[in-house]
Every structure is written in C-alpha cells, then in structure tokens.
Amino acid sequence: MTQNASDIARAILAAHSARFDGHPAAAFDGFSSDAPVYRGAREACARLGFIAIDSECVARAWQAQTERLGHFDAAQWPADPRDFGLGSFPPAARANSFPPCPIALGLYAVLPDAAWVGRMARAGVPTVQLRFKSDDPAAIAREVQAAVEAVRGTSALLFINDHWQLAIEAGAYGVHLGQEDLDALTPAEVQQLRASGLRLGVSTHGYAEMVRADAVSPSYLALGAVFPTTLKKMATAPQGLARLHGYADLMRGYPLVAIGGIDMDRLPQALAAGVGSIAVVRAIVGADDPEGAARALMARMQQGMR
Structure with missing residues (x-):
C-alpha cells in the first residue's frame, strides 16, 4: 500500500x-x-x-x-496516532479507558449459539463470542445467560455481540459492538457500560471508524473484513493485507483482532500484519470436525507467534 x-x-x-x-x-x-x-x-x-x-x-x-x-x-x-487526532497511547492508561483485556486474545471464535460457545470453550479456544440472532428478546436473554454458564469452569473469555445490557446482567467478560451500535449509545450509556467492568470490543472497517472507536477507548479493536466473506453484507470492500498492516501499525497500542474470510491458509499472513488475535467463523462452524479445526488453528497461531 x-x-x-x-x-x-x-x-x-x-x-x-x-x-x-x-x-x-x-x-x-x-x-x-x-x-x-x-x-x-x-x-x-x-x-x-x-x-x-x-x-x-x-x-x-x-x-x-x-x-x-x-x-x-x-x-x-x-502512522503516528497524533496526526489522526487519537488519544494518548497506550489507550489502557487513559482516564476514560474501558477495562483492559490481553494484548493477544489468540484464536477468537465467533459462534451462533450457547451450545457452540460451550463446545469451543471446552476445546480450549481462548476467546469466544456469542453472535446469536433472534427477534425474540426472551430467547436472546436465555442464550446470553446460557453462554455465560457454558464457559464457566473454562479459561475462555466470553464476549456478547450487541446485547450489552444482557451481558452486564449475566456477568459476561465483555461485549462486542459494531459502529452503528456504538453510535446509538448515549454518553450516559457509554459510562454505564464502562462502569460495569465489561470489556468492550468495537468493529472497524477503515481509518475513520478506527478514529471513531478510539474516542471511547475500548478494550480492543476488530479490523476487517480482511478478505472477502459471505457471512454478512459489508458496506466496504475487503481491506486486504496491505491495509491491515497499516491499521495495525497505527493502532498498535490496542489489542487487535483481524476478522473476515480468514482460514488456515490465510491465518499466517493476517497474523504477520501485527495483530494479536485472529477471529474465525466458518473455519470452525463449517468444519467437519470443529474441535479438530480449532486445535489446528491454535497450533498454527502458536507457530506464527514464535
């Protein structure tokens, strides 16, 4: 680039x-x-x-x-945070920062329901996210609570996608928000979320969104979509590895998660860009042997981080 x-x-x-x-x-x-x-x-x-x-x-x-x-x-x-008007680095030292999370979140599995969360937590995946889609508020609340119970007794860190109030009530480790969800929060709600002790992850799809996310000093940033993905309609084209390198260089004070179309073959290239975590969806939930796929991906990550 x-x-x-x-x-x-x-x-x-x-x-x-x-x-x-x-x-x-x-x-x-x-x-x-x-x-x-x-x-x-x-x-x-x-x-x-x-x-x-x-x-x-x-x-x-x-x-x-x-x-x-x-x-x-x-x-x-x-590539200097000052030139983009970002806050002081490291972000975790700011007065308005969300609670910190590990700089290297490792393999980050984005999963459709609590049963999947439990499977991957027991398989040793270090970071899991519940991305449960439903129009039924009661079903969502049950699934969030079930996911919290599913990781109990494991070392997995559980993030809840979107439903931050339910995540607080259930006692999850953190919550992950998209840009629209972040923009929808009032200042009072941001403070409520920060005061709850939950870690906050935010999706970003380019420079402007990284600057926007930085304003609330989240716990980590997700960068993507790196490669083409069919799982959701993206408003922006795939960012590619060259841009991922640039984003990681600029935002190196944050724990960074690369996401979007990453599989076993692409994982080393994404990891080499300077991120500490790789998020996957289909590489696990679409595998014939999900636990085996998770172990293989984690082993590949360990090789790349040496």
Whole structure:
C-alpha cells in the first residue's frame, strides 16, 4: 500500500506544487480544500480505492504529519496516532479507558449459539463470542445467560455481540459492538457500560471508524473484513493485507483482532500484519470436525507467534 500510495501522492502533489515555492511547511492553511498536501493526499487515497471518509481521514493526517515534520514526505504514510487526532497511547492508561483485556486474545471464535460457545470453550479456544440472532428478546436473554454458564469452569473469555445490557446482567467478560451500535449509545450509556467492568470490543472497517472507536477507548479493536466473506453484507470492500498492516501499525497500542474470510491458509499472513488475535467463523462452524479445526488453528497461531 505505502509504495503505491507514495508514487500516486508524489505525482498528484507535483500538480499542485506551485503553492509550495520550495517551502512546503509554509503552504499550510488549515484544512482548506486548496492545501496541496491535503488535496493531493485525498486524491491519492481515492485513486487507491479508499472510501470517501477514509480518504478524508488520511488526507487530514498527512497534512498534520507534514506540519509536524516541517516538510512533505510522500514515502512516509501517516502512522503516528497524533496526526489522526487519537488519544494518548497506550489507550489502557487513559482516564476514560474501558477495562483492559490481553494484548493477544489468540484464536477468537465467533459462534451462533450457547451450545457452540460451550463446545469451543471446552476445546480450549481462548476467546469466544456469542453472535446469536433472534427477534425474540426472551430467547436472546436465555442464550446470553446460557453462554455465560457454558464457559464457566473454562479459561475462555466470553464476549456478547450487541446485547450489552444482557451481558452486564449475566456477568459476561465483555461485549462486542459494531459502529452503528456504538453510535446509538448515549454518553450516559457509554459510562454505564464502562462502569460495569465489561470489556468492550468495537468493529472497524477503515481509518475513520478506527478514529471513531478510539474516542471511547475500548478494550480492543476488530479490523476487517480482511478478505472477502459471505457471512454478512459489508458496506466496504475487503481491506486486504496491505491495509491491515497499516491499521495495525497505527493502532498498535490496542489489542487487535483481524476478522473476515480468514482460514488456515490465510491465518499466517493476517497474523504477520501485527495483530494479536485472529477471529474465525466458518473455519470452525463449517468444519467437519470443529474441535479438530480449532486445535489446528491454535497450533498454527502458536507457530506464527514464535
């Protein structure tokens, strides 16, 4: 990603170089649409296939980086949290941080019901998530409670997808929220969730969403979808390994979970990007021998983390 982006940014910047007059740092004028670095970087990101909000986010960061350094460097893709307006690192040290979780969550199994949660917890999977879908509130409440009971006596860390109030009531380890769920919370509800002691994981699909999630200092970030997946309709294209490397570099103060289309063959590549956890769905629930698949995936992770 970085080299291609650098080539494009350099070429685009040349078209706007008249305003530099040999003094790049002097060309800054806030986030004006005429600012050469901001404009060039935004065009470069768009050509690279970034969605509009991510192009805007990176362009602002690249301009901030140039102002901080005093010159434009097309070879230096923004990777400093300060340039993205992120909070202080490590996030766990912030006053508004959610309770911490292990920096390496290991194999992270996303599972459809409490029975599956129990199977994978007993198989030794270190992190499990209940993603139970139903229109029946009573059924959801029963499944959340059953999942908490299913991991009892094991070392598995249980996250509940979406249903944070039920997760608090049942005594789960944590909750996982998507961007829309996070945006729907009021400040008072965020504080209630933080005060409950639950760990919070947040889904992100690019730079802008990582910045949004960082504002509440969650316990971990999920990055994806890395590869194509048919399990759910995604609003963004697969992020790919190059972007995953960039995201992990920027957000390295967080426990990071790569998710989306990862199987046995792709696992080492995703792990090498700098994340401490790999989330899987079909690689386990679609396997002929789910427990055997889980053991094989965990062994592969151990090899990759040495």
